Amino acid sequence: MGLPEYNEDHESNQHHLAGKQRRHNPKLALVLSVLFAGLGQLYNRRYLKGIIFITIEAAFLVTMLDFINLGIWGLRTLGTIPGTDHSIRLLVFGVISLIILAIVVTLYVFNIRDAKLQAEKIRNGWTAPRLGEALREAYERSFPYLMTTPGLLLMLFVVVFPLIFAILLAFTNYNLYNSPPRNLVDWVGLQNFINLASEPIWKDTFISVFSWTIVWTVVATSLQIGVGLFLAVLVNDSRVKFKKLIRTVLILPWAVPAFVTILIFAAMFNDQFGAINRDIIIPLTGGEGLPWLSDPFYSRIAIILIQTWLGFPFVFALFTGVLQSISKDWYEAADIDGSSRMQKFRFITLPHVMFATAPLLIMQYAQNFNNFNIIYLFNEGGPPVMDQKAGGTDILISWVYKLTFDTNNYGMAAAVSIIMGLLVSGFAFYQFRRTRSFKEEGEI
Amino acid sequence: MGQQMKSRLEVTGIYLILAIVFVVIFYPLIWTVGMSLNEGSSLYSSSIIPENFSLEHYMWLFSSESNYLTWYKNSLIVSTFTAAGSVILTSLVAYAFSRYEFVGRKNGLYVFLLLQMFPVMMAMVALYIFLNMIGMLDTLSGLILIYLGGQIPFNAWLVKGYFDTIPRELDQAARIDGAGHLRVFFSIMLPLAKPILAVVALFNFMMPMFDFLLPSIVLSSEAKYTLAVGLFNFINDQFANNFTRFAAGSVLVAVPIAAIYLFLQRYLISGLTAGGSKG
Numbered sequence: 001m002g003l004p005e006y007n008e009d010h011e012s013n014q015h016h017l018a019g020k021q022r023r024h025n026p027k028l029a030l031v032l033s034v035l036f037a038g039l040g041q042l043y044n045r046r047y048l049k050g051i052i053f054i055t056i057e058a059a060f061l062v063t064m065l066d067f068i069n070l071g072i073w074g075l076r077t078l079g080t081i082p083g084t085d086h087s088i089r090l091l092v093f094g095v096i097s098l099i100i101l102a103i104v105v106t107l108y109v110f111n112i113r114d115a116k117l118q119a120e121k122i123r124n125g126w127t128a129p130r131l132g133e134a135l136r137e138a139y140e141r142s143f144p145y146l147m148t149t150p151g152l153l154l155m156l157f158v159v160v161f162p163l164i165f166a167i168l169l170a171f172t173n174y175n176l177y178n179s180p181p182r183n184l185v186d187w188v189g190l191q192n193f194i195n196l197a198s199e200p201i202w203k204d205t206f207i208s209v210f211s212w213t214i215v216w217t218v219v220a221t222s223l224q225i226g227v228g229l230f231l232a233v234l235v236n237d238s239r240v241k242f243k244k245l246i247r248t249v250l251i252l253p254w255a256v257p258a259f260v261t262i263l264i265f266a267a268m269f270n271d272q273f274g275a276i277n278r279d280i281i282i283p284l285t286g287g288e289g290l291p292w293l294s295d296p297f298y299s300r301i302a303i304i305l306i307q308t309w310l311g312f313p314f315v316f317a318l319f320t321g322v323l324q325s326i327s328k329d330w331y332e333a334a335d336i337d338g339s340s341r342m343q344k345f346r347f348i349t350l351p352h353v354m355f356a357t358a359p360l361l362i363m364q365y366a367q368n369f370n371n372f373n374i375i376y377l378f379n380e381g382g383p384p385v386m387d388q389k390a391g392g393t394d395i396l397i398s399w400v401y402k403l404t405f406d407t408n409n410y411g412m413a414a415a416v417s418i419i420m421g422l423l424v425s426g427f428a429f430y431q432f433r434r435t436r437s438f439k440e441e442g443e444i
Numbered sequence: 445m446g447q448q449m450k451s452r453l454e455v456t457g458i459y460l461i462l463a464i465v466f467v468v469i470f471y472p473l474i475w476t477v478g479m480s481l482n483e484g485s486s487l488y489s490s491s492i493i494p495e496n497f498s499l500e501h502y503m504w505l506f507s508s509e510s511n512y513l514t515w516y517k518n519s520l521i522v523s524t525f526t527a528a529g530s531v532i533l534t535s536l537v538a539y540a541f542s543r544y545e546f547v548g549r550k551n552g553l554y555v556f557l558l559l560q561m562f563p564v565m566m567a568m569v570a571l572y573i574f575l576n577m578i579g580m581l582d583t584l585s586g587l588i589l590i591y592l593g594g595q596i597p598f599n600a601w602l603v604k605g606y607f608d609t610i611p612r613e614l615d616q617a618a619r620i621d622g623a624g625h626l627r628v629f630f631s632i633m634l635p636l637a638k639p640i641l642a643v644v645a646l647f648n649f650m651m652p653m654f655d656f657l658l659p660s661i662v663l664s665s666e667a668k669y670t671l672a673v674g675l676f677n678f679i680n681d682q683f684a685n686n687f688t689r690f691a692a693g694s695v696l697v698a699v700p701i702a703a704i705y706l707f708l709q710r711y712l713i714s715g716l717t718a719g720g721s722k723g
Contacts, residue, residue: 143625144544151537151596158593162567239455255705259654259672260694264476321713370563400565417566425561
């Protein structure tokens with residue numbers, strides 16, 4: 001109803017203002033907006049927008065400038081007077097200032113671009129819609145930003161900020177001996193990484209923990225996938241009865257909280273009074289039982305076995321779902337061709353199963369690489385090893401935990417976590433890049 | 445005859461293997477239940493079939509002497525808010541990423557992936573300092589806030605993958621009929637994405653329930669503990685001495701959780717494979 005009227009209005013306006021509009025200068029709008037955010041918008045006669053920008057910049061200058069100044073100074077020096085300057089607090093302020101600065105700069109650049117584009121449009125004979133119309137349009141265009149803002153803001157502070165902080169920490173000498181408030185922390189460049197690579201005690205620990213982490217990830221994950229696949233195929237056999245009951249039981253270890261089961265296994269594997277030694281090993285073989293918790297080799301075996309127990313049901317459930325969806329026609333065709341059971345498994349079952357679940361299986365590897373709970377809750381990474389800064393079953397992540405919370409060697413802990421992050425992301429990125437999500441374009 | 449014999453042998457073999465697996469699965473579970481029913485608190489004198497059958501540990505958990513019920517309540521609070529909040533936040537983010545073109549969309553997806561790769565442990569020191577700064581250390585709301593922010597990268601990815609499988613024609617048709625952005629979101633996308641949203645809700649209900657690391661760092665007073673921290677502290681110091689109590693506490697947690705899981709696992713798996721493999 002209102003639309004035709006509006007159009008007429010629009011045209012007459014256009015005619016009337018044509019001369020003035022041609023003289024409208026985008027460069028001037030741009031310069032004005034560079035000088036002070038919002039001025040260009042005022043020049044463009046977008047008063048509401050201009051006032052909002054002016055308010056934002058003024059508020060920023062009044063309240064935040066000192067904070068950011070201090071933050072940047074703190075980030076550069078990490079404090080100068082021991083006892084007064086708290087290096088870590090300065091580091092935190094520094095990171096937060098950087099984040100605020102990034103947001104403000106983005107807004108500022110947006111303001112300049114907006115002023116210039118709008119001025120150009122005005123010169124080409126465009127008149128601003130009325131306020132209501134303009135707000136509606138703004139809502140339309142900013143909708144995806146409105147949707148994502150609450151989540152991303154939270155993520156910024158809970159995920160991104162800690163990550164930046166930790167990355168910076170890796171280049172400092174923050175540890176027990178020079179921790180604030182009594183002492184200052186200093187930037188040391190790559191010293192932590194150099195120590196990891198060259199100082200014997202760090203190097204030996206890093207190499208042994210790293211290689212055990214790889215062995216642990218590959219063996220434990222492959223074992224749980226293997227067992228899951230084997231049992232899924234077994235139960236899927238058409239001659240097996242009570243399928244539903246069997247499947248329910250096989251999923252049980254997944255359903256019971258892992259936190260609880262790990263602690264229970266820790267008790268069962270206890271060297272002196274654990275049920276494994278007391279009820280199984282000693283009656284079978286005699287002797288003292290096996291040193292499950294005090295010998296690194298046996299601890300590792302125990303942890304891998306426990307993880308298999310914990311992890312196979314998920315894979316089993318996953319595979320069972322896929323197996324049921326494979327059409328019988330495939331197998332019938334294979335039967336006619338006279339193929340063996342092995343061939344059917346190799347050329348029909350396996351490709352189907354792997355195709356449908358590959359990303360989830362990759363995630364299983366990544367999860368075990370970072371499986372802190374089982375290592376820490378079973379034996380706290382123990383038993384201790386001579387001439388090393390980590391225990392016999394410590395994987396990288398539990399070692400980082402110990403470096404952080406037991407020996408307070410924060411800088412080194414951060415350095416090790418960066419290495420871990422790069423490893424996992426390198427591996428996963430290579431795998432995920434080929435998935436479809438990236439190719440799909442979004443447009444409504 | 446030979447064929448039939450072979451088949452029967454095979455089936456017997458399958459059942460035999462399954463029987464062994466059953467024993468391996470049930471042994472630790474039954475052992476725990478057995479322990480929890482033993483009299484006295486020492487693991488040395490306890491056995492899988494209690495000599496003196498007793499419910500004393502269960503009674504103790506419910507007595508005013510223990511904080512068990514408080515921990516249970518805390519865990520439920522944290523889990524409920526995390527589950528509800530994460531469904532709302534994540535579906536909003538995933539909807540924007542699935543259906544709109546905006547600055548930073550593609551890079552945003554990469555960033556989500558990248559953020560998942562770095563170990564959570566890395567963030568712990570910073571999170572501790574951050575919560576301390578805003579005065580939310582040792583509070584349940586601080587814990588919930590961290591869970592909510594932390595789950596976004598992974599779950600947004602999962603839900604976006606699922607949204608992508610919902611035909612665009614559906615929301616385009618609704619748009620032509622005059623439905624606004626939010627209308628399309630609430631009356632078309634959300635109902636169709638129920639399976640994956642259920643998965644997100646369940647994961648984010650279970651994860652805080654049994655996360656040990658973060659609460660052990662954030663929460664320091666015993667009245668604020670969640671179940672995982674509380675139960676761990678049962679046996680942390682005097683491992684052998686409190687184990688029967690720990691076992692009783694564990695049974696009371698594990699039974700309802702296991703029941704929920706077994707009941708929902710079918711939906712879980714279908715939701716995961718749909719979102720995961722296509723995402």
